[in-house]
Amino acid sequence: MDGSTPPPSTPTASATPTASAPASPSPSPSADDEPAGDTAFASWPTATDEQPVSSTIEVSGVYDGSLKRFHGSGDLGGSGQDEGQDPMFKLADGATLKNVILGSPAADGVHCSGSCTLVNVWWEDVGEDAASFKGKSASAAYTVDGGGARKADDKVFQHNGAGTLTIKNFQVSDFGKLYRSCGNCGTQYERHVVIDNVLVTSPGKVIAGVNSNYGDTATLSDVTIVGDSKKKIIVCERFEGNDSGDEPTALGSGPDGTSCVYESSDVTHK
Secondary structure: OOOOOOOOOOOOOOOOOOOOOOOOOOOOOOOOOOOOOOOOOOOOOOOOOOOEOOEEEOOOOEEEEEEEEEEEEEHOOOOOOOOOOOEEEOOOOEEEEEEEOOOOOOOOOEOOOOOOEEEEEEEOOOOOOEEEOOOOOOOOOOEEEOOEEEEEEEEEEOOOOOOOEEEEEEEEEEOOOOOEEEEOOOOOOOEEEEEEEEEEOOOOOEEEEEEHHHOOEEEEEEEEEEOOOOOEEEEEEEEEEEOOOOOOOEEEOOOOOOOOOOOOOEEEEE
């Protein structure tokens, strides 16, 4: 469960970064790296070690995973898209998670209870969601800096709470939606996302989905889309969200200067 204590084999969640684990590692490339050509993005890392996780690791302060691969076991060993799964990592308000590889199964990835920072975090096979952001304050600030995600049948980043999520220097491939402001949560908020310097590799469906009726905004810049010559990937889609649990209504897509804030020059197809 979310509040459970990490098993003995799990690193101490409040540990500070180790001297042997640099903040910006230069991992060896794996055989199936993202397409070359954009030197701003790191190669997908090779794991330094393996660690099974049978109960949620609760993080306060800074947790440095030293580029270990963490994968679910026991109660976290299931797979699929079922709602309500427990996360591998649960971050307290203000916590930082860095240098972590989430393998398969990854359960419900990472949960942020309030403001949080994810640095150089990689999802090899997204489970239910890669990360969910749940802070209740409009001032909550979440940052995803570096890293990447693959194989997300549905969403990569799920924004259920309030506040602003910044996604930068990130790469994603084989996904449903990179970002989604919850369309039918029981409690709704005004939410904002800033997406900057992101490499998107087809197949994929939507980069950002927002609820225009709640005042959501998606601001995008320096987005590169690879392998989508027919431009099927939607850059920004607007919805009419609700708090009843019903499927939200799609309202349209493309830049409108209000909910979807970007210019055509902010998106490059390769």
